[in-house]
Amino acid sequence: MAETKYMESHEYIRLDGDVGVVGISKYAQEQLGDVVFVELPETGKTVSKGDEAAVVESVKAASEVYAPVSGEIVEANSELEANPGLVNEDPEGKAWFMKIKLSDKGELDTLMDADAYDKFVEEQG
Amino acid sequence: MSMNRGGRPTSAQGGGTADHPTFTGNKALQIEEPLLFEVGDVSKTGVDLPEPPEGESRLGGFERQDIGLPGLTEPETMRHYVRLSQKNFAIDAGIYPLGSCTMKHNARLNEKMARLPGFGDIHPLQPESTVQGALELMHTLAAWLLEMTGMAGVALSPKAGAHGEFCGMAAIKAAQLAKGDARSVVLVPESAHGTNPATAALLGYSVRDIPAREDGTVSPDAVREVIGPDVAGIMLTNPNTCGLFERDIVAIADAVHEAGAYFYCDGANFNAIVGKARPGDLGVDCMHINLHKTFSTPHGGGGPGSGPVVFSKALATHAPVPYVVQDGDTYALVETAEAAKGEEPFGRQTAFHGQMGMFVRALSYMMSHGSDGMRQASEDAVLNANYIRGGLRDVMTQPFGDQVCMHEVLFDDTFLKNTGVTTLDFAKAMIDEGFHPMTMYFPLVVHGAMLIEPTESESKASLDQFIATLRDLTRAAKEGDTDRFTGAPYHAPLARLDETRAARQPILRWSPERPAEAAE
Numbered sequence: 001m002a003e004t005k006y007m008e009s010h011e012y013i014r015l016d017g018d019v020g021v022v023g024i025s026k027y028a029q030e031q032l033g034d035v036v037f038v039e040l041p042e043t044g045k046t047v048s049k050g051d052e053a054a055v056v057e058s059v060k061a062a063s064e065v066y067a068p069v070s071g072e073i074v075e076a077n078s079e080l081e082a083n084p085g086l087v088n089e090d091p092e093g094k095a096w097f098m099k100i101k102l103s104d105k106g107e108l109d110t111l112m113d114a115d116a117y118d119k120f121v122e123e124q125g
Numbered sequence: 126m127s128m129n130r131g132g133r134p135t136s137a138q139g140g141g142t143a144d145h146p147t148f149t150g151n152k153a154l155q156i157e158e159p160l161l162f163e164v165g166d167v168s169k170t171g172v173d174l175p176e177p178p179e180g181e182s183r184l185g186g187f188e189r190q191d192i193g194l195p196g197l198t199e200p201e202t203m204r205h206y207v208r209l210s211q212k213n214f215a216i217d218a219g220i221y222p223l224g225s226c227t228m229k230h231n232a233r234l235n236e237k238m239a240r241l242p243g244f245g246d247i248h249p250l251q252p253e254s255t256v257q258g259a260l261e262l263m264h265t266l267a268a269w270l271l272e273m274t275g276m277a278g279v280a281l282s283p284k285a286g287a288h289g290e291f292c293g294m295a296a297i298k299a300a301q302l303a304k305g306d307a308r309s310v311v312l313v314p315e316s317a318h319g320t321n322p323a324t325a326a327l328l329g330y331s332v333r334d335i336p337a338r339e340d341g342t343v344s345p346d347a348v349r350e351v352i353g354p355d356v357a358g359i360m361l362t363n364p365n366t367c368g369l370f371e372r373d374i375v376a377i378a379d380a381v382h383e384a385g386a387y388f389y390c391d392g393a394n395f396n397a398i399v400g401k402a403r404p405g406d407l408g409v410d411c412m413h414i415n416l417h418k419t420f421s422t423p424h425g426g427g428g429p430g431s432g433p434v435v436f437s438k439a440l441a442t443h444a445p446v447p448y449v450v451q452d453g454d455t456y457a458l459v460e461t462a463e464a465a466k467g468e469e470p471f472g473r474q475t476a477f478h479g480q481m482g483m484f485v486r487a488l489s490y491m492m493s494h495g496s497d498g499m500r501q502a503s504e505d506a507v508l509n510a511n512y513i514r515g516g517l518r519d520v521m522t523q524p525f526g527d528q529v530c531m532h533e534v535l536f537d538d539t540f541l542k543n544t545g546v547t548t549l550d551f552a553k554a555m556i557d558e559g560f561h562p563m564t565m566y567f568p569l570v571v572h573g574a575m576l577i578e579p580t581e582s583e584s585k586a587s588l589d590q591f592i593a594t595l596r597d598l599t600r601a602a603k604e605g606d607t608d609r610f611t612g613a614p615y616h617a618p619l620a621r622l623d624e625t626r627a628a629r630q631p632i633l634r635w636s637p638e639r640p641a642e643a644a645e
Contacts, residue, residue: 033572034547037625057625059549059566085547 004092005068005108006117012092013068013100015108020069023096024056024087027121032058035087040076041098047073049107054097056087065097069107075099155618158208162635165195171202212618214561215426220583220591224533224564224576225318225366227396227418228425229506234493235421235486244485249477253457259481260456264449266488270414270435273499274395275405278441280448282479285430286393289413290324290360292434292474296411296443297358297387298328299471303443306385308357314343316367316568321360321391330357337570341367341525341535345376352384362391363407364398364531366568367524368510368576378408387411387440395419396580397507397532400500410437416480420487431483446470447478505581506532509588513577516592520599524571532580538573546602548573550610553621554601557614558594 002015010028013020029035037057047053047067054065054076076098080086086095102108112120150157197205214221221228239245243258253260267279283289294311301308311325314335322332333351338344342365352359359381363371371377381388390404390412396419404412416431417424424430436444447460458478462470494502507530514534518527522539538548552562552575564576579588601609614621 030572033566034549036549037629039629057629060569 004114005111006114006120007066007068007111008120009066011066011068013108013111014092015102015105016099018101019074020071020100020102020108021096022053022065022068022098022100024065024091025117025121026091029088029091032056032060032063032087034059035084037062038080038084038087038097040078040081041073043073043076045073047071047100056084056097067100068111069100069102070104071100071102073098074101152618155211156208157618158205158212160635161197161205162195164201164205165197167191167193167196169196169198171197171199213426216424216582219559219561220579220587221425221561222563222577222579222591223561224368224535224578225393225567226424226564227394227415227532227578227580229396229418229421229580230582231421231423231486232490232493235489238489239482239485241485244481247481249481257456260449260458261451262488263478263481263484264451264456266484266491267433267449269488269491270433273399273403274409274412274414274435275403276409276412276435276441277405277438278436278444279433280436280444280474281433281484282445282447282473282475282477283413283432283434284475284480285417285428285432286318286391286413286415287320287324287432288430288474289415289432289434290320290389290391291327292432292445293389293411293413293436293440294324294328294330294358294360295445295471296434296436296440297389299443299469300387300440301357303469308355308386310353310356312348312351312356312359312386314361314365315570316341316365317360317362318366318391318393321362325360335359337367339525340528341365341369342371342373343377345373345380348377348380352380352386354385356384356386358387358389358410360389360391362393363404364394364533366394366576367535367571368530368533368578369525369528370398370531374407382408393418394532397503399503400496401503404435405437410440411435416483416487421490422483422486429480429483431480431487433479442468443471444468446473502581503532506579509579509581509583510534510577512585512588513579513592516588517595517599520596521575524574533576533578535568535571536575536577537571538575540599541573541602544602544605545607546610548575550607550613551575551598551602553613554598554610555594557609557616558598560591560594 004012004014006012006025010025011022012025013022035056035058039055041053048070049067051067052064053067056063056065077096080095080097089095216228216230244262247256247259263281267281270279280292283292309331310333311330312335313321313325313332315337325332335343335347335351338347343361348359361371361377363374365371378388387410388408390409392412392414395414399419411434413432413434416422416433417428422428422431446462446465447458450457450459459465491499510530510533514530520540521536524535524537541547541551548565552565555562566574567576568574
């Protein structure tokens, strides 16, 4: 499986060919608590790294999900709209939010790998 | 199902709404109530007024037009609102265990007092000489509040908790500005009510979090670590929102004062300590008091709330106008900063004098209970919460260990782990069992929080029934009876609502062309 990279705002991206699968990390899901709502981007939309790309709302808070890379949204996981609880069950698997066709793979180098992210989360306490 | 000889069910469990749909959609005498616009008709009216005589219009050329308001007869109007009210749940209908809300009984005596014409039928613009009794009542209420809190000054006018928070923090800001000591940060513990950081932000402060320690309380060391010359004050709730008494509150107050900051106490949970501890003795500089919680004035459904604020000597001079002063047998209102001789009020927060009706009810509660009665109310509130804790601690889980709580007991969702049932599901299943849920998912620091505040109003029998039901539900969740939860409520007038979408895509306007289901 391709390497998963993380943002400090707790999004992950896993490369699959030219396309990155994007979602929120297991840690983010735990912090949010029970997720009750997900708003997804339209396919075909172009985003830049750091843009608000989706919204996730839990029983505690509403948060933006930022695009970890620039590119075109090629698919959104509509299953999350019907079953937002999936984000709690399998955040880094079935509960991916969107697939982005990367316009610059070099951007991936600016993100953390799993070890660095784990350490980052630990420091956050 | 057992049947009698006529083939009719003989037990209450007989039948079931889903098996026996009605023609009308009504369930027995629970009416499926349409909207007011659907009941009414523009051709009808509840009152007959004579046609106005012909005359010159002074409407600047505007023509009279229909605006499509529904016309209803008086009985139609009455029935509409009574039917809606029957779908509502209230403290008068059963235990209302919302933590941090203090849904206690609203004594009828209070209502009787509030309806006395000398209190109920007066207007805030009447001459002072005609409302001396009402002013005396406000003055007396202020004295009781000062006595109970050990403080030096009080502002009665704030209209509820968050309004009171703003009042207290505005006084702190005024005091520091008066000293030429402008500060930019307010400390707020992680377990605080959301209104605390919101209040600080509204006054232009930035907020610095204080983490809770293992046992759910704030440590003076944690305060010392983040406090500095830029800190205006701290906003601390005691007892805190985890239902725990901040036992180091005096040391925290010392740390705050040493840094030249002030101590705002969120008094939402004052009902646990009335007659037991005085905030003034604990080093508090100002605190709001929710009359609609601690002093039993109506709460929910618009209340209205009432949130007087008490001040220490250091801050009292900055308390807002208006306030009542006594001169011999005469009472007068100080309405403006200029009239407040020798004082430096930060301004005024309300058009008039505050929630007069709530002042009457609160003082009625105080005088009918007396000091011993109010102390017992605090003790019974704490006893009841601990009785629930004792009845559930072996089947539910407490986030900070099994320690004695104050007026409310906090559970987390560890006991629901791997059951497929969430705190939300659990709360919805309580509705089916005839119980209003507890506060859910608050405080935010606790995962899947369930905060239960029974108040002193509940009898042992009522608490036993509540405990037994929660024990039944926890057993069902652990035994895998998940349908009972995930589809709940099954027996409420409406099934589970999409609360998130209702907030995100609200349908705020009714129009006759479009069925209500079609969202914008």
